[in-house]
Amino acid sequence: MSEAVLTRQQASEAVTGHGWRFVLGSLCTSVAVSSLAQAAEVAALAVAAAGRAAEERLLLDLRGDRVLLTVQVPGAMRVTGRETELAVRVSAALTEAGHTTDAVGGPRRAVQLLEIAVDALDIAAVRPFWLAVLGYAEVGDDPGAAVVDPYGQGPTVWFQQMDRPRTQRNRIHLDISVPHDEADRRVAAAVAAGGRVVYDKEAPAFRVLADPEGNEACVTTWLGRD
Incomplete structure (x- = not known):
């Protein structure tokens, strides 16, 4: 292997x-x-x-x-x-044994993984708080790295570097990582539910969407990242 x-x-x-x-x-x-x-x-x-x-x-x-x-x-x-x-x-x-492995998920939804992104001016300062309050664990020695649930119950939390304060948008957003052939359907469903596409220049790697009040989430795939 x-x-x-x-x-x-x-x-x-x-x-x-x-x-x-x-x-x-x-x-x-x-x-x-x-x-x-x-x-x-x-x-x-x-x-x-x-x-x-x-x-x-x-x-x-x-x-x-x-x-x-x-x-x-x-x-x-x-x-x-x-x-x-x-x-x-x-x-x-x-x-x-007569079973079927299915990543599409039938009528419900495809498999997916969830991350929470925290925007921060000083990642090294805020990261210890999230480690403590969530009971999470560090991965590696990088002070800016994501933190993970050691029991695999909760989503990974990662930190996005800000270059200036942002007061007119949420500073915590969800990254919904979906199969590459599910992303278009997911984005279309979110738009049909009242959302809008805020940024799609990096599609299909990721697209930023917002709810009717401007709270943001990203639909992401592996495409375009190699």
């Missing part, structure tokens, strides 16, 4: 045909189930297929109607051949 870091394009192409999507440095999919007991069975199959790599690289969220699966490198937003092969192996085992 290759340990070389894949480009976003390579990571996406390696798993798309197997029901997964590359989202925010991770591989994501879901499996529909009819009960929590069946969710536990699906989880057991996935863990067995992943082998020892499951201990660090496989995250499972069990619900009564679906199991959400994420493959990622601990503390890193990157994917190697090791992770894509793991995802393909899990899909093969689940398919053999």
